Amino acid sequence: MEAGPLPLAAAPAESLREDSPKGSRRSLSLPGGRVVTGLVLPLGLALLWEGAVRAGLAQGRLVPPPSRVIATLWGLAASGELWTHVLASLTRVAAGFGFGAVAGIAVGALTGTLPLARRLVDPSLQALRAIPSIAWVPLFILWFGIFEASKITLIAVGVFFPVYLGVAGAIAGVDRKLVEVGRVFRLSRLDLARRILLPAVLPATLVALRTGLGLGFMFVAAAELLGASEGLGYLLLDGQQLGKPDQIVAAILAFAALGKLCDAVLVGLTQPLARWQDTARDTL
Template identity: 60%
Template sequence: MAASTLVAPLLAPAGPTTASPTQRPLGPRQWPLGAVLPVALLALWEVLARLGVLPPNLLPAPSRVLTTIAELARTGELWPHLGFTLGRVALGFGLGAGLGTGLGALTGYLPLMRRLLDPLLQGLRNIPSLAWVPLFILWLGIYETSKVVLIAVGVFFPVYLGVMTGIQQVDRKLVEVGRVYGLAGLALVRRVFLPATLPAYFVGLRNGLGLGWMFVVAAEIMGANKGLGFLLIDGQMTGRPQTILASILLFAVLGRCTDSLLALLGRRLLHWQDTHGTSFS
């Protein structure tokens, strides 16, 4: 009886459902609370910079950093850098997430494939990201392919682990009740395994996306002449701390925006969940 209760939401006919008030995505009225601490820190930074406590040649005021971003945008210099970085992250994320999803599903669902592949992949996961750089340059050159592959490596492992562990942690009672209802093969995967694995999968995707933004910096340091990573290194080489901080700020904003979009998609697909976390969304 308990198993039937557990599996009922997964086996119910597909159709539109209405999320409860506690499960709705973060609304505009709830955003300012998360902005309090960053705004306070920026205000403190601005005051200390204007008072001369912070040396302008090492840590210029936020207003100067924002002016630099505005000037780069006005002259048109910023947009190619943004476009190249976003393109590399998008391609690397797509490649890494696709491979991670496929291999994670394979090793999670089939014990034989897990025993065969997982030890190797776990070993590769522990190799530091920068250790791949000289090898990828040797194999793939310093052009776009090596950069995209490096980002894909960063994305792959969190997604792979999320899918594999999500499948392994599916409640056995759900699977048994699904079979009682006559589900087998792809139907069992679609109605039981897929919904039960989605929460862990989206955690893996978000972790992978975060690492993708970290790896794109290493990728663009490999020899790019466009991208926010190049802009950051250019600021270092020419002694312009405002350009370095502008690049870091843009990385933070872009990473946060893309993560928010992924989190919103996750909330839409997991609207049926009634968990402790949803009561605070």
């Protein structure tokens, strides 16, 4: 008797994956297509402003045209001054992000899994989260001085709270049925955390890390504006004191480029951890 076709459930997984919209969209996308698309809006606005200044429709005194900003960036890069400020800011953000992220994950996991710790610690952390970042500066300078320790601590505080909230909220939002299924299969606590809790909280944790990294750049700017001899924040303050709007805009663009690059690196490093997800974003 001739065998009939295999049912859909028995079809090879690889063939189904190739026919899925996710696979077809990946095969049709060109390398760097998203980067080019993302540059359309800022480049279009820059060209419009450049054209308005050259046509005499705007003075470009307070908001300099892109040609002047690019010339300023080129001069700073050629002299090596730009790279000195970029390295200083990047080092502070990396250190502050590392300390803040580790502390946020640890405390978030603690309060998310232990009800007593949540009732004891979370109210105080929520109150501290409402304190403006600038209010910490006098206290940190008093404790740690005006050097790197106070700046890194301020950045770590800025990174800590979004990471803490993301991890604690993700653990608290795990579906109870998933935990009950693990207990039905008599998983140990370690296996329950590794096979159920960790995959459930990982996507929200990665988003919280990206949010914390963005706040890290905001806090490094605040720290460097209040007292530093190097860094992009210092470059902003120097441009303001000397009346150089082109230097201010150049520093802002350097902040934007550096922040986007660091975010892309973070996404690239963490994306394999959530590759198992099959989300609606991949089909839109």
